[in-house]
Amino acid sequence: MLKHLLVVLLLCFATNSFAQKPILKEKDSTERAQDSIKKIKYLKQLGNGFLPFNYFDADMRYLIKFNQYEGIRTGLGGVTNKRFSERFRLNGYIVYGFTDKRLKFSGGGGFRINETHNTWVNFTYTDDLMETGSSTFLTDKRFFTFFEPRLLNIDLFHRHITKSVALEHRFSDNFLSETQLAVSDINPTYFYNFLINDKSYSNYDLSTLRISLQWSPFNEVSTIDGKEKVKEGYPKFTAQFTQSFKSIFGSDFNFSKLDFRTIQQFNHKNNSKTNITLVAGIASGEAPLTHLYHAYPNNINKETILQRFSVAGLNSFETMYFNEFFSDKFSTLQLKHFFRPFNISERFKPQLVLISRYAIGNMNSINRHQGIGFETLEKLYSESGFEINKLFFGFGLSFAYRYGSYHLPEFGDNIAFKFTFNISL
Missing domain, CATH: 2.40.160 (Porin)
Structure with missing residues (x-):
């Protein structure tokens, strides 16, 4: 909310103080707004447990856990995102338990048949x-x-x-x-x-x-x-x-x-x-x-x-x-x-x-x-x-x-x- 307010204030300041360059300032404010929206989406992804990359979102659930049987359980996992494809996806993870000394894993994929x-x-x-x-x-x-x-x-x-x-x-x-x-x-x-x-x-x-x-x-x-x-x-x-x-x-x-x-x-x-x-x-x-x-x-x-x-x-x-x-x-x-x-x-x-x-x-x-x-x-x-x-x-x-x-x-x-x-x- 504060970021959006800042964009509005900057836009108002630019409109009143630099009227001779309206196109440039409008472009700057639009870019700032787009950056703000991207940051909000990024934080939402983190809140859902994903660390987004270009075509792949890393799943933070698999980074580190602990239980009485496996001890420390750590690994990597994730799923492909819409940049990879809106109709197909791949997902999987691999983890290791330091007490039971075993690898666990999962792999799979899916395809959309109705949007x-x-x-x-x-x-x-x-x-x-x-x-x-x-x-x-x-x-x-x-x-x-x-x-x-x-x-x-x-x-x-x-x-x-x-x-x-x-x-x-x-x-x-x-x-x-x-x-x-x-x-x-x-x-x-x-x-x-x-x-x-x-x-x-x-x-x-x-x-x-x-x-x-x-x-x-x-x-x-x-x-x-x-x-x-x-x-x-x-x-x-x-x-x-x-x-x-x-x-x-x-x-x-x-x-x-x-x-x-x-x-x-x-x-x-x-x-x-x-x-x-x-x-x-x-x-x-x-x-x-x-x-x-x-x-x-x-x-x-x-x-x-x-x-x-x-x-x-x-x-x-x-x-x-x-x-x-x-x-x-x-x-x-x-x-x-x-x-x-x-x-x-x-x-x-x-x-x-x-x-x-x-x-x-x-x-x-x-x-x-x-x-x-x-x-x-x-x-x-x-x-x-x-x-x-x-x-x-x-x-x-x-x-x-x-x-x-x-x-x-x-x-x-x-x-x-x-x-x-x-x-x-």
Whole structure:
């Protein structure tokens, strides 16, 4: 905004003081405005996690990460941009884990078959790790942060070699879809056996179909310079169906999954807001632990509060220990109220957030999963707490307390005290 204002002021000054050279000054101001627009686009690319080059945008997600299995994970990745082609694209990455001493990589490409609905056909080959019990939606928009808080403490991964073909299609500005066919070779990195029909599997093959839909009926979308969201509207709805087919391309199991998420946000007049997130999932059939659910725990299995001091996640259960619960059907409810930031000074504006989280779930045929111990969530899991964000260079503090049916005997084991990190480009 200041840059655009500066351009206007310079133009006015030039018009009044140097009327004898209007064409030259008009050209200069136009160039300045164009430079300003380029800088805004450049910063937007950085905010989305890309470092733009001539025909290729480097993906900063792969530069450096850390988890308990790989240790430091570092590499390079990226995707071709519109200067390369508006109809074709190539993407990929290669990373190395210094603790497990393995390379992981992915490569693929796509081509657009319909411009009006932004319809793309994509092909991908991936050899990488995935967190056991995690569930993601194909249609989730890209969300970039400098680091992923939960990733620091995750230790339960399975390796997957996946070949996939996917179809992206935009029915409208507010209704997105993606369909994927994939063949995967799954190999847990921990001791695990899946017992089904008197046969034990320590690794297995899966052939899956996933259909994901995202509906944001109240988003306001601009058609200037492409279709870009200019204002987020609520509620938002996302649903995904997964089907694994036994005996197709050597697949070992037949199971189905249905996942759902809705997000509602109320923006209040005093610059505060309330956010409500409901997530649910159900799996039926011969689903191994790798493809079931956890409730996104984020508490380290250590004895004291200070030993467990780490980074609070964005939507995770801070008092729930890693690998403590797994479910084949579950639901979670998260309530957050963001108070108006404290206007202490121009640069120091901390914000108080009140948080409550609840989870419930169950699991049939728990004896199928051998080699790893865990509990289920038949009773309601509850935790509440608060965050004080942006105290110092984006850092803040988080406190959460575990209570109710899964309250632990030792008082200190129910407490999670961590720091938060909130910053964007």
